[in-house]
Structures are given as structure tokens and as C-alpha cells.
Amino acid sequence: MHYKSTRGQVAGVGFIDAILMGLADDGGLLVPEHIPQVSAETLKNWQSLSYAELATEVFSLFVNDEIPRSDLEKLVQDSYGTFRHPDVTPVRKVRDDLHIMELFHGPTFAFKDVALQFLGNLYSYVSRKTGSVIHILGATSGDTGASAIEGVRGKEGIRICILHPHQKVSKVQELQMTTVDNENVLNLAVNGTFDDCQRIIKELFADVDFKHQYHLRAINSINIARILAQTVYYFYAYLQLAQQGMTGKLNFSVPTGNFGDIFAGYLAQRMGLPIHKLILATNENNILERFVNEGVYQPGEFRGTYSPSMDIQVASNFERYLFYLYGENTAEVATLMELLKAEGKIVIPEDKRTAVNAEFAAHAVENDECLAVISKYYDEYDYLLDPHTACGVAASDGLTSADEVTVTLSTAHPAKFNEAIALCEIKQTYPEQIEALFSKPQHQTIVDGTNEAVRDKLVQFF
Numbered sequence: 001m002h003y004k005s006t007r008g009q010v011a012g013v014g015f016i017d018a019i020l021m022g023l024a025d026d027g028g029l030l031v032p033e034h035i036p037q038v039s040a041e042t043l044k045n046w047q048s049l050s051y052a053e054l055a056t057e058v059f060s061l062f063v064n065d066e067i068p069r070s071d072l073e074k075l076v077q078d079s080y081g082t083f084r085h086p087d088v089t090p091v092r093k094v095r096d097d098l099h100i101m102e103l104f105h106g107p108t109f110a111f112k113d114v115a116l117q118f119l120g121n122l123y124s125y126v127s128r129k130t131g132s133v134i135h136i137l138g139a140t141s142g143d144t145g146a147s148a149i150e151g152v153r154g155k156e157g158i159r160i161c162i163l164h165p166h167q168k169v170s171k172v173q174e175l176q177m178t179t180v181d182n183e184n185v186l187n188l189a190v191n192g193t194f195d196d197c198q199r200i201i202k203e204l205f206a207d208v209d210f211k212h213q214y215h216l217r218a219i220n221s222i223n224i225a226r227i228l229a230q231t232v233y234y235f236y237a238y239l240q241l242a243q244q245g246m247t248g249k250l251n252f253s254v255p256t257g258n259f260g261d262i263f264a265g266y267l268a269q270r271m272g273l274p275i276h277k278l279i280l281a282t283n284e285n286n287i288l289e290r291f292v293n294e295g296v297y298q299p300g301e302f303r304g305t306y307s308p309s310m311d312i313q314v315a316s317n318f319e320r321y322l323f324y325l326y327g328e329n330t331a332e333v334a335t336l337m338e339l340l341k342a343e344g345k346i347v348i349p350e351d352k353r354t355a356v357n358a359e360f361a362a363h364a365v366e367n368d369e370c371l372a373v374i375s376k377y378y379d380e381y382d383y384l385l386d387p388h389t390a391c392g393v394a395a396s397d398g399l400t401s402a403d404e405v406t407v408t409l410s411t412a413h414p415a416k417f418n419e420a421i422a423l424c425e426i427k428q429t430y431p432e433q434i435e436a437l438f439s440k441p442q443h444q445t446i447v448d449g450t451n452e453a454v455r456d457k458l459v460q461f462f
């Protein structure tokens, strides 16, 4: 399998190079040169596979010969052996029409572990195989940083530096990052906001000499490996329900920020997985809900919500969907992205809107509704939702028709976001792994929010 850019100036890139490239060199995003097809018969044959076996099958469709099968099996085993649940991403029935797929059984209790455990091992594999040094640089508003650090801590050939806004991430997120004591991890707590962190990262990556000299690699959600890893659990949920005899219309409801997770579902659907509707759930930062319901993609004003990992105004994976919506026409995608830059919005014509609405339904969840849903499911079903998952459940409740079943993706454990849970006057007990963080020493370096200050620290570290 080779990969090409959504903007048409990069093509013929192998799997490993696609992982290393991150953003395509023409500014677009990498997509597979063709989408592998999974037949109904293959799906049937996959029914009895474990999560790791299924992941190996799905990955091998995208990797081809670049990684030998036995190496791939080991990568997958190492990545998913760290999960606390034997099913990795178990699906729980809450009601006949609502199942919840719990994606938070990895080391940092958020769904990002599913992709970043794999990406961490993959980077380590590439480093060993090619003898190259890998230096990961990233910015986080909380979950990605913790997951990425956990994915590579202590691994040979890799060093990682993560910037987070000092004292502006949740307490548990801060502790998950800063209590790691491996010498290949550097936490920079930046005096500033998440936007400052992202700006600094962007500038450092844009300095091509610096980027090459220090072998800088990215871990953000535009990396194609992250999408592929997330595609696996859509198949897994379908197969689990099929095994239980479910044959009706199956929807997935996805708490959405950067459009990475739901794009993985879209990819699974295009590979042949019978998904009826993809339900896109946003919080009050509803650019994607407005796109689905009004046909306009236009960043709005930033709103702070109870689901901070979805507080996003520009969805970095959205371009991948545009590419398929416009029939893989790279020239049109490039024009649309230019338009977005020049005019601040993209408006799609009526026929495209019809196509979007055949694939997606969307609901934007307001802050009050989010808390109401957490309380309701705690009282009525004895199930504690985290505020991100609550957005997914709210959308599922509003958009699942009588003859359908919806699997809502649970993207985080409620212990990570106790701030919202406490507002519902619910007292939760933390899992022991999270409780233990509070008594560990923290390792972080506080820096000014300037390019130079961060660069100085990086040069010492790398």
C-alpha cells in the first residue's frame, strides 16, 4: 500500500514513510492510494478473532510487505497487552438500542491510548530497524500528551518532549504526564495557553533546518497510523454484536473534536463495514455539527466546556473527509482549503449536502445538557459517563430511530474529568492507578511561552 496527499502533490509514499512524514509535504493529509475492501465473507471469518488478531488483519491491509507479519503481530501484542480489559475495547449493553464501547482501558484511561500505544511501538520498531533517532515533539491540552508519553517512555532510540499550558490541564492529566520519571521524557509546562503551545510547535516544525537536525517527529492526530488503529474497534464492535445475533441497522455515535475518531469510522464504512449512520456529537464548539446540518464549515468563537478534549474550532482531520466527499479530486480539495484560508469558510453545494446527510447525522450538546445526561444515566442505568461520552450519548438518544441500534464510543474514564462529575453531585472513587498518582513526585520544567525559551530546552534535551 502506498499513500498520497489530499492536495495531490505527494504520492507513492510507503507506510513507514507516511508515518514519519505526519503532515504531507504539500500541506495536505496522507490517505491510502486505494481503500482496501473487506467482503461479507471475510467479516464472517473475522468473527471469532481476538482484538489483537483482528488488529493484525486490519493493519496488514494497509502495511503490505513493509513490515513482516510476525513483526506486526508482535507490535500489536505489545500495544494491546497493556490494556486492563481482556477485550481491549469491550462493548457494554446499556439498553436494547444503546451500547457503549469503552475505549478507556489503556494506561492513561482515554481512548487515545488505542492509537498511541501502537504508534509508540511503531516508532520504536522503525528506530531499531533503520538505526534512526526519533525525537517526538508535541503540544497537548491534556489527553494526547499523557497517552503519547505513556506510549514511548523508556523506549530505546526515542526521546519525547511534550508542551502543555502550565496549570491549564486537569489535575489528573497533569499528574499523568509529570509523574513519569524516564529519562527520555521531557515535560515543558509553558506559561501561556494551549494556543501558545501549538504556535511554538508549529514554528519549530516550520524551521526545516532545525527539524532535520534534531530528527523531529509529530504525534498529532493527523498521523495516518492513528486513524488506522482507530478503525479496528469499529470492526470489533460490529463483530461482537453480530456474534450476539444482532442483524439490524447499526449506528455509531462519536464524541468529536478533530474528526480523527469519526473519520476512522467513515473509513471502516468505506472498507465495507455495514454501518448505517455515523452520528457526530460535538459540544458547544459545534463547527462540525453546523457543517453536517447547514453545509457550512466556518470556525466560530471558542467556548470552554466540560468536555475540553473536544474544545476545537478547526478540525485537523476534516480535509480527509472533504477529499472523499469530492470524489478524490485533489485539485478541488486544494482550492477549498485555499478558500478556507482566504475567506474563513467553506460552503458546499446542495448535492454535496445531500451526500453528507446520507452518511452523517449530527448533534451539538450544550453544557447543561451534558451534565443532565451524566445525571440521568447515573440515576437510571447506574452507569457513570465522562462528559465527552455524555455528548455522544446525548446525540445517540436524539438521533437513533426505532429500528436502529447505536454504539456510542466512550472516549474517557470519568475519573479523568471529575470537575464535571462533581458538578452533578456524584462522588466517584478513582481507580487505584489514578489514586496512586497523587503521591508521586512531579517532573516538569516551567518555561516562558516563547519560541526561543522552548528551543533552548529542546537543544539541551535532544
Ligand SMILES: *Cc1c(COP(=O)(O)O)cnc(C)c1O
Binding pocket: 110, 111, 112, 143, 144, 221, 255, 256, 257, 258, 259, 260, 261, 262, 309, 310, 388, 411, 412
Ligand atoms: C481527543 C478526544 C476526543 C476527540 O477525538 P477526535 O479524534 O479529535 O475527534 C474526544 N474525547 C476525548 C476524551 C478525547 O481525548
